[in-house]
Amino acid sequence: MISFENDYLEGAHEKVLEKIVETNYIQEPGYGNDSFSKEAIAKIKEVIDQPDASVYFLSGGTQTNQVVIDAVLKKYEGVIGADTSHINVHEAGAIEFSGHKVLTLPSKKGKITAAQVQKYINDLYEDSNYTHMVTPGMVYITYPTEYGTLYTKSELEALSRICKSFNIPLYIDGARLGYGLVSADADIDIKDIARLADIFYIGGTKIGALCGEAIVFSHQYKPQHFNTVIKQHGALLAKSRLVGVQFSTLFTNNLxxxxxxxxxxxxxxxxxxxxxxxxxxxxxxxxxxxxxxxxxxxxxxxxxxxxxxxxxxxxxxxxxxxxxxxxxxxxxxxxxxxxxx
Amino acid sequence: MISFENDYLEGAHEKVLEKIVETNYIQEPGYGNDSFSKEAIAKIKEVIDQPDASVYFLSGGTQTNQVVIDAVLKKYEGVIGADTSHINVHEAGAIEFSGHKVLTLPSKKGKITAAQVQKYINDLYEDSNYTHMVTPGMVYITYPTEYGTLYTKSELEALSRICKSFNIPLYIDGARLGYGLVSADADIDIKDIARLADIFYIGGTKIGALCGEAIVFSHQYKPQHFNTVIKQHGALLAKSRLVGVQFSTLFTNNLxxxxxxxxxxxxxxxxxxxxxxxxxxxxxxxxxxxxxxxxxxxxxxxxxxxxxxxxxxxxxxxxxxxxxxxxxxxxxxxxxxxxxx
Amino acid sequence: MISFENDYLEGAHEKVLEKIVETNYIQEPGYGNDSFSKEAIAKIKEVIDQPDASVYFLSGGTQTNQVVIDAVLKKYEGVIGADTSHINVHEAGAIEFSGHKVLTLPSKKGKITAAQVQKYINDLYEDSNYTHMVTPGMVYITYPTEYGTLYTKSELEALSRICKSFNIPLYIDGARLGYGLVSADADIDIKDIARLADIFYIGGTKIGALCGEAIVFSHQYKPQHFNTVIKQHGALLAKSRLVGVQFSTLFTNNLxxxxxxxxxxxxxxxxxxxxxxxxxxxxxxxxxxxxxxxxxxxxxxxxxxxxxxxxxxxxxxxxxxxxxxxxxxxxxxxxxxxxxx
Amino acid sequence: MISFENDYLEGAHEKVLEKIVETNYIQEPGYGNDSFSKEAIAKIKEVIDQPDASVYFLSGGTQTNQVVIDAVLKKYEGVIGADTSHINVHEAGAIEFSGHKVLTLPSKKGKITAAQVQKYINDLYEDSNYTHMVTPGMVYITYPTEYGTLYTKSELEALSRICKSFNIPLYIDGARLGYGLVSADADIDIKDIARLADIFYIGGTKIGALCGEAIVFSHQYKPQHFNTVIKQHGALLAKSRLVGVQFSTLFTNNLxxxxxxxxxxxxxxxxxxxxxxxxxxxxxxxxxxxxxxxxxxxxxxxxxxxxxxxxxxxxxxxxxxxxxxxxxxxxxxxxxxxxxx
The missing domain is CATH 3.90.1150.10 (Aspartate Aminotransferase, domain 1)
Incomplete structure (x- = not known):
């Protein structure tokens, strides 16, 4: 029976598969040092127009969220997100497993606002007990959201501004980034995402790949020793070529x-x-x-x-x-x- | 200037201090094996009328909540609590630090209801994605609540019943247990607490002691190797006599x-x-x-x-x-x- | 330049790739519920002759070790392993990240003995402070070892026996299991592995697959809610078909x-x-x-x-x-x- | 029967007890903000001759080690210590519980040497796989050691030097610091400890107090938001006066x-x-x-x-x-x- 249950029902786009097959016997080092990953990183940096960004590849979305959030937050910090957000509802507590609290804001159609973030943080620091409360260290949003909706450019700019004012990063979960950016309702492109987010990931699993997500850090928020952190989380693929080849193909000719x-x-x-x-x-x-x-x-x-x-x-x-x-x-x-x- | 800021402004009740001084030079083993702790345990078990219960002493409330919740929950489980509850707001993420999510319910005057718990768990297990969600493994309430209010006996009975129906423990945080039970509005006594809760703690820090909380486990929920777990959390006092003497005194002659x-x-x-x-x-x-x-x-x-x-x-x-x-x-x-x- | 640096330099065996391509457009549910994973599980259970075993697929070796060890150990337990073992040296602290200590024994050519395990545990329980020490909850070995060496059948039987005597599981890391079992020096087959280990994994990444390891639990040690635990560790692939197809192919016709x-x-x-x-x-x-x-x-x-x-x-x-x-x-x-x- | 089993068999020194009783009814804020703690901090800073140091009080030794090591290490770092050290053997895995590996060096009479540390770190960074290994982020020693022995001044200077050369802190566990410094064999005083260690703690539990350890950070290594971190670990005493009064007394008139x-x-x-x-x-x-x-x-x-x-x-x-x-x-x-x- 034909299924519309989700967006990961099939394997990979045929061009992606072809490239996997074509490169199969080329010997490459592992753990992120393969030439395909390097190629893919160069292509992504070009597309987002951020030559100084750092790009890493992981296998899946929950893994990416856990590794990124844990690597970037200080130990006593939590991440602000919508009550309906993936990290709060459908990741089986992966963020808490790594020691961090998800600080939830009530959402409308999957979205939160800069005003909510501002009020949350201001109220917290006005609380006489704020040193007994989890310090907000990041704002997490999804683009598109879990309900398929989109932030407008001005909403993102406001969120970006408020994050900068509190000196914390804005992290955009782009598990379905492509499906958002090409929407008729989108008033931004991937360069805007890269400019407004301090950290974001480009989802591959749901858009053409067998597996894989590409994390982009602006220069300022690149974690130290990030490959070691990835390894510590059990998330470093030996054959990193698998994801490298796929993203290199997906970011060739606008695929x-x-x-x-x-x-x-x-x-x-x-x-x-x-x-x-x-x-x-x-x-x-x-x-x-x-x-x-x-x-x-x-x-x-x-x-x-x-x-x-x-x-x-x-x-x-x-x-x-x-x-x-x-x-x-x-x-x-x-x-x-x-x-x- | 006279202060009414909180309930831990002074040291200890004078009878408690006297006993600390009086027993000071008696040599006692440490780490929970001192005779004063044993005495205190016997007295508490008598007062709660639960000869088979297990009683342990820790230093403070956040510590107690972290150690108990982490020791009792399975790794993939979270704890249900009021959005206003101490574990959710004022413990700096101590529960998440130990890997567990606080699953919040909206509260009224600091309280949650059995019906809310039932609906939360039923809805969760009806969700097609429930294996990607945090499994509820405990219900946490405070008596009295953070707002000084009290659950009625029938409210507690309903919570106890619903927990039993889902085969998870009801844990009562009694940081101010005495101040609740002696209230004119209380329709229960400590025996009811011990009967309706699977796990609870009797707060000492806010009621007469320099420090110390007494954890009570009904037979069924006593964690294995609990002293090792306490030590692992850095919460095992070498001179356990300090808390033992205090609770032994507090539970003598109804003090x-x-x-x-x-x-x-x-x-x-x-x-x-x-x-x-x-x-x-x-x-x-x-x-x-x-x-x-x-x-x-x-x-x-x-x-x-x-x-x-x-x-x-x-x-x-x-x-x-x-x-x-x-x-x-x-x-x-x-x-x-x-x-x- | 031709490389002999490691055993993950190329992609996947051509039969594996063919099958990935062939099945690419078949719609399948994700997160382990695809028919290819079910097929692969059935084939593995047949090959190991353990109809009651439980089989799960993850992406890589460090991930597998972290998830398995954390899921099986109780919170206060550690895992016994060789000082030279992968979990102790080359996993960037992935086991400790999940809260567990690696309890090391000095190894000879990558191997530890039943006698060492017995002495370690006996000495520990004779220690007057043993409740302040990490409780051994598992024995971890690699077959073949990090140095390419093999345990003999009688060595494995002794380890299995000693683990049973202490009521803890023997876990065999088979990242290179195939390369061990087909060696002229091997005096066991995969059925022996399945019989002597309580838990083991069959390495795919190094033997023919793009990625993937197959975890096998004997009935007794299957963790509760294991898919939730995998998700919590960020290790649950959305397109589980990717690993399912590969293992199904690898375990067809003895490949x-x-x-x-x-x-x-x-x-x-x-x-x-x-x-x-x-x-x-x-x-x-x-x-x-x-x-x-x-x-x-x-x-x-x-x-x-x-x-x-x-x-x-x-x-x-x-x-x-x-x-x-x-x-x-x-x-x-x-x-x-x-x-x- | 008279006991020589350990050094925490009795309560507190009588001058300490007297001060607890004498100050009992003075109202004081909690959580480290009491005037007694401030007094104690001033006295300690004077004795160690480090006006810029930061001083904090916790309840016990294992707690102190866990909180300090976790607060100071980055997430992917481990702590180097003797194989016989308290953190490696007798803390029930408290360091690993907080996510960090203890990197052990073989000890002689409880001691490790600067040369061992240097070789360990140099070898690690020469390893082609060092990004898959735990990064050493601290050196932990005990003074006196678990076997009662003492480091000489020149041994400590060498350790301090090597730590500086690798840009990591030297942390001295002084659970029995007094018993070491007053020994006829000691060639240093507490000012030397404060000068050579980047972080150390002055043990109270074993030397005159009912409970309590004083952590000293040199300016450079003071963790951010440290009170929040202490709270997150469940280690922040509400009645911080209890430890404050004790240390204030212990550091009056050389007691x-x-x-x-x-x-x-x-x-x-x-x-x-x-x-x-x-x-x-x-x-x-x-x-x-x-x-x-x-x-x-x-x-x-x-x-x-x-x-x-x-x-x-x-x-x-x-x-x-x-x-x-x-x-x-x-x-x-x-x-x-x-x-x-």
Missing amino acids: YFDISIHAVKMAMKIKKAFVNKGYQLYIDSPTNQQFFLIDNHTITELSKKVKFTCWEKYDEEHKIVRFATSWATREKDIDFLIEQI | YFDISIHAVKMAMKIKKAFVNKGYQLYIDSPTNQQFFLIDNHTITELSKKVKFTCWEKYDEEHKIVRFATSWATREKDIDFLIEQI | YFDISIHAVKMAMKIKKAFVNKGYQLYIDSPTNQQFFLIDNHTITELSKKVKFTCWEKYDEEHKIVRFATSWATREKDIDFLIEQI | YFDISIHAVKMAMKIKKAFVNKGYQLYIDSPTNQQFFLIDNHTITELSKKVKFTCWEKYDEEHKIVRFATSWATREKDIDFLIEQI
């Missing part, structure tokens, strides 16, 4: 963004069709994840024909349902889905 | 409760006087902490005469202010305070 | 062992040639790593022609040098190497 | 050193008597712990009359036995002991 465009186009087709047929949007997402509010009976019927995710219970009669597209989604499968509703 | 009665009586006198003079209660607390909503001008004036704590900002014009009494509060100081308002 | 045979054959050819030309073995290794004691001048000359690893300084004039082969080593490269010496 | 002199005098009397009667020294200790090699029969007989510690088994016929004295040891008890041998 990463081109395949993102396809995914978002497919998602918009789903949205339009559902809305036209009277389905209710739960959130109006301009990216590859579409959330609808659907009654239980319809869910049961539709489940017999395609796979999708029941995100959470809304009330006794309805659930929030998610359809996800990806670089690999076939238009004919979208058409099939639309026929069923 | 712990008698001195608690005094503190609450003094707090009620403050409450009555403030209310009579038209001050507004922020929370109607029946225990040793009193919270008022006071305008900034009055606060400034009163601060010139006595010390108290500005708990948090309420609005631009008002603050929430706390006056705390303790076993050591002198009635003449209360009278002085009342004259100033 | 894993066949390619291991090639690597060891190449290593034996190196050993024979070096010994014939008068080079001194540092350790007589029967597996894919060969260690020689070579003078600095010869090292400098040889370095101009092929790549290899200077393992450690022996004295002012000599170094210990390692040549590693793998499933990918070409015989003509071995011949070229031999011509140079 | 700390005067009572140390008594302990060492008593220990020397034991040593002389045992040696005269033909007992064999295991280690020639010039401080308050005396170690003898005694046959099992004699041990059994002597155990019927006085208490002491069987430190470890030497061979089938002999054990290493420890007699400890302290500030509280009565001369008549020493005389009684001597009569028994």
Whole structure:
């Protein structure tokens, strides 16, 4: 049965696979010292227009968040994030496992604001007991968010400004970065991300790769001995070529963004069709994840024909349902889905 | 200047001090093996009417919470608690430092309900991604709460029942246990605490001791190798006699409760006087902490005469202010305070 | 320049790559629920003849050691291992990062003995301060060892017996398991490993895979909520199919062992040639790593022609040098190497 | 029965107790802000002649080691120490619990040398895999050592020099600092300790106090937000006055050193008597712990009359036995002991 359950259902983009096969017998050193990783780093630095940035590759998103947050925070610091954020909800406590508290702010459609961050930190330092409280050492946001929504440029600029004012980094989790940046609603590009974030990662697992995320540190926040920290977290791939080759390919000839465009186009087709047929949007997402509010009976019927995710219970009669597209989604499968509703 | 800032302003009750002096030159083994600790354990087990319980002594409250929660939780488990709870707000991330997430529920007057716990856990296990979420392994409450309020017997029974239904322990932080149990509003005694909680601690630091908290485990939840765990956390006192002697004294001839009665009586006198003079209660607390909503001008004036704590900002014009009494509060100081308002 | 620096210089065996390509567009659930992982698990359970075992896949060796050791040990326990073991020397403190001490025993040629383990634990429990010492909760060995050597069947049986007598698991790190088991010196097969170890892992990264290690738990030691623990460590791959497909292929038609045979054959050819030309073995290794004691001048000359690893300084004039082969080593490269010496 | 088992058998020196009683009802803020702690800090800074040093008080030795080492080390760093050191053997893995590896060097009579440290670090950075190894971030020694022995001034100067050359701090655990400095064999005073160590602690628990250790940081190594770090470790006493009063008293009129002199005098009397009667020294200790090699029969007989510690088994016929004295040891008890041998 055709599935729209998530955006990691297939393997890798065929150009990525071809390159893995083509380079297979070239002998390369490991642990990040392979020439493919170096190539990929050079390409990413060019695309983001940050020649002084530092780029590292890890395998997956939760791992990346844990390693980055733990490496950058001081021991007594916590990370500010949305209550709905991935690090707070769906990482099985990976941040706390490494000793840090997630300091949550109530979110709207997955987003938090600069004003919230400012108030949180100001209130904390006004508290007579603030030395008994977790010191905020970073702000974490997702672009796009877990609900597919996007921060505007001015929202990001405000967050960036407030972080600078408190001398803490802004970290953007870009697990689905491509699907956000190519959206019609996006008013920024990857250069803006690199300029406004102090740290961010470019998601590969959900956009064309078998595995892999690319972490970018602006000069100021590059952790010392970062390869040792990665190794200490059990996150250093021996055959780093695997991720290096993939990112080198994805960042050749705009592939990463081109395949993102396809995914978002497919998602918009789903949205339009559902809305036209009277389905209710739960959130109006301009990216590859579409959330609808659907009654239980319809869910049961539709489940017999395609796979999708029941995100959470809304009330006794309805659930929030998610359809996800990806670089690999076939238009004919979208058409099939639309026929069923 | 006389202070009502908190309940740990003085040293120890004089009977406690006398006993420390009296036993000073008796040679005793350390690390929990001294005869005074054994004496104190026997007395506590008698008072709580739980001959099979296990009792241990630590130095302070945050330490106790960290050691107990870390020792009892499995590695992938978190602890459910009120968003306002001490472990979530004022322990500098001590729980997360030991690797565990605090899973917060919105509280009312410092309290959470069995229904909230039930819904939280049920919702979690209904989530399709629940294996990526922190498993709830304990419920933590405070008696009295951080706002001086008390759970009723039926509220505790409901929490106890729901914990049993999910096969996780109910842990009661009794940093101010005495001040709660002797309150006119309390409908339980320490035997009820010991029956309804799977784990609890009896606070000494705030009630008559120089330092020290007594942890009580019902048979089922006693951690293995607990002294090693305490040592591993850096929390095992060499001269365990120090805490042993103090608890042995506090649990002789009802001293712990008698001195608690005094503190609450003094707090009620403050409450009555403030209310009579038209001050507004922020929370109607029946225990040793009193919270008022006071305008900034009055606060400034009163601060010139006595010390108290500005708990948090309420609005631009008002603050929430706390006056705390303790076993050591002198009635003449209360009278002085009342004259100033 | 041809390299013999390590056994992870190339990508994956061509059959593995073919299967990755072939299955690329099949939609599969993630996080270990893909059908390829299930297939691979079934094949491994058959090969080891343990229908009740539990099998999980992770990305790399250090990650596997950290996750397994942390998941299986109780919080106050440490792991016994050789002073030269990978977890003690070359994992950047990954075990300590997760809170556990490595309890080291002096090794001979990378190996420790049952008698050493027995004496260590007996001495510890005879110590009057043993509750202040780290409780041994596991024995960790490598097969083959970091020096390419092998435990005999009777040595493993003795270790297994002693672990059972102390009621702790024996964990075998099989990063190079294939290269050990196919050695002419091996007197055991993988069924023996599965019978004598309580936990072990089958290394893929060094033997034919792009990445991936297969953890096997005997029924008794399977950790609770293990997928949550893996996620908490940031080690759960979204596209688990990547490792699943690879192990499924490696354990089809004996591929894993066949390619291991090639690597060891190449290593034996190196050993024979070096010994014939008068080079001194540092350790007589029967597996894919060969260690020689070579003078600095010869090292400098040889370095101009092929790549290899200077393992450690022996004295002012000599170094210990390692040549590693793998499933990918070409015989003509071995011949070229031999011509140079 | 009179005991020489350890140096924490009694409570506190009577002057310390008197001061606790005398100041009992003075209201003081907590968590390190009490005036007694400030007084004690001023006195210690004067005695060590380091007006810019930072001084903090904790409850016990293992706690102090854990908090200091974790606060000062970067996350990927470990601490170099003797294999016999307290942090490596008798702290139940407290250092590893906080995420750091103890990097052990073989010791002689409890001591390590600057040459060993230099070789260890140099070898590590020459290792081709050093980024996969734990980075040494501190050197830990004890003065006196766990075996009662003392470093000479020139040994300490060499260690200090080598630490400076690697830009890492030298940390001296002074759990028994007084008993070392007053020894006839000591060629340094506390000003030398403060000059040669970057961090050290002055032990109170074993020398006159009920509990408490004073940590001294030279300006350069004072951790940021240290009170928050202490709180995060569960180690911040609410009634910090308890330790403040004690150290203020111990550092008034040379009390700390005067009572140390008594302990060492008593220990020397034991040593002389045992040696005269033909007992064999295991280690020639010039401080308050005396170690003898005694046959099992004699041990059994002597155990019927006085208490002491069987430190470890030497061979089938002999054990290493420890007699400890302290500030509280009565001369008549020493005389009684001597009569028994």
